[in-house]
Amino acid sequence: QTEMREIVHIQGGQCGNQIGAKFWEVISDEHGVDPTGTYHGDSDLQLERINVYYNEATGGRYVPRAVLMDLEPGTMDSVRAGPYGQIFRPDNFVFGQTGAGNNWAKGHYTEGAELIDSVLDVVRKEAESADCLQGFQITHSLGGGTGAGMGTLLISKIREEYPDRIMLTFSVVPSPKVSDTVVEPYNATLSVHQLVENADECFCIDNEALYDICFRTLKLTTPTFGDLNHLVSAVMSGVTCSLRFPGQLNSDLRKLAVNI
Numbered sequence: 001q002t003e004m005r006e007i008v009h010i011q012g013g014q015c016g017n018q019i020g021a022k023f024w025e026v027i028s029d030e031h032g033v034d035p036t037g038t039y040h041g042d043s044d045l046q047l048e049r050i051n052v053y054y055n056e057a058t059g060g061r062y063v064p065r066a067v068l069m070d071l072e073p074g075t076m077d078s079v080r081a082g083p084y085g086q087i088f089r090p091d092n093f094v095f096g097q098t099g100a101g102n103n104w105a106k107g108h109y110t111e112g113a114e115l116i117d118s119v120l121d122v123v124r125k126e127a128e129s130a131d132c133l134q135g136f137q138i139t140h141s142l143g144g145g146t147g148a149g150m151g152t153l154l155i156s157k158i159r160e161e162y163p164d165r166i167m168l169t170f171s172v173v174p175s176p177k178v179s180d181t182v183v184e185p186y187n188a189t190l191s192v193h194q195l196v197e198n199a200d201e202c203f204c205i206d207n208e209a210l211y212d213i214c215f216r217t218l219k220l221t222t223p224t225f226g227d228l229n230h231l232v233s234a235v236m237s238g239v240t241c242s243l244r245f246p247g248q249l250n251s252d253l254r255k256l257a258v259n260i
Contacts, residue, residue, distance in 0.1 A: 005252050006130035007052055007243065008123060009066045009137050010154065013100075013107075013147025014075045015172050016140035017068055018225070021079045022233035023139065024064050027053060027244065028084055030237065035084045037061035048246050055089075055129065065126050067092050069119045069154070071111050071146045072099035092126075094119045100145025102180070104187040107149020116153055123158065135166030135200075135253045139236075142191040143174030143184035152194035159198040166253035167199045170236055175208035178228075201257045203239060205232055 011020030028034070031050050032041020038061060039047065054062040066088055070076055073095050079085055080093070096115045100106040127133050136158055140147030155167060171191070174184035195202050210231050214223035242250040250256040 005052060005132055005134040005243075006065060007134060007137055007253070008126045008130070009053065009064065009139075010069065010119075010123065011066065011139045012069045012151040012154065013140055013144050014070065015144060016138070016147040016151065017070060017075045017079050019170065019172065019229050019232050019236075020066065020068070020139040021082055021084065022229045023236045024066065024087065025082075025084050026233045026237045027240070028064075028087065031062075031244070033062045033087070035087055037063055037087050045245055049244055051131075052243055053240075055126075063087065063089050065130070067094065067119065067122045067126060069094045069115070069146075069150070071096040071107065071115065071150065073097065092122050094122055100149060102143075102183055102187065103145045104149040104183075104190045107145040107147075107151070108153045108190070109149075112146065112150030112153050116150065116157060119154060120157055120161075123154075124161075127162065133162075133165060135168060136162070137168040137170065137240075137253075139170045141172035141174070142188040143172070143180060144187060147172075148187045148191040152191050152198070155198045156194060166201070166257060168253055169195060169199050169202045170205060170232070171195065171202050172205045172207060172232070175206060178207040178211050201253070201260060203235070205235065 011017045032039055032046045034040055053065055055065055057063045068076055076093050076095050096111060098111050100111055138151060140151035142148045174188050210228040211223055213231060214220040214227050220227055250259055
């Protein structure tokens with residue numbers, strides 16, 4: 001039995017929480033964990049490295065090592081009401097009431113800065129309960145206020161506190177074709193600057209490319225964000241597969257970074 005190499009997962013903002021929730025649905029299914037956290041799988045491989053992403057709670061329940069944050073309560077309510085909403089640790093939902101209004105500065109400097117310590121408390125708690133923490137992964141978008149502004153603030157704070165741990169991001173990069181708001185380019189530019197400074201590996205997810213895949217490959221005429229998120233979760237599952245199942249190649253975040 002090798003040592004456990006835990007990863008703390010963080011999801012921020014509307015996009016980050018929706019993609020993150022999807023990620024947990026997909027990997028829970030792959031590991032044979034049902035929405036109550038109970039294991040119903042059929043293979044030892046599912047459990048061999050399950051501790052990378054899950055804590056084992058009393059009664060043998062598996063709880064995602066996930067921190068969920070947002071500056072408004074809405075998205076988290078829908079995560080909680082979703083198919084795997086009850087699997088998360090209730091204390092790990094950290095949210096404000098004001099929202100960031102797609103304003104990067106609100107996420108990074110004002111509203112986000114007020115909430116950041118509560119988020120860091122939860123992150124710290126998860127990191128401390130880990131046997132041998134290998135790093136953090138965050139799902140967020142770069143075009144909004146919370147995921148982009150507060151997400152990058154969190155990354156820099158974590159970098160400060162855990163300088164020797166790997167920081168991995170799944171960042172949804174805005175595109176004019178699939179656009180939410182007119183300020184996306186500003187939010188994204190400010191975010192990329194932060195990521196260059198503080199992240200070790202960024203998987204940039206391009207909505208436009210996802211859109212094209214839905215259109216061309218999956219032959220969907222009007223792809224929804226749900227369809228796009230389904231693709232993202234497949235990508236995340238594929239990228240993290242070597243971390244979650246036994247194998248020789250890319251078996252931890254550092255090796256993955258080296259080989260990229």
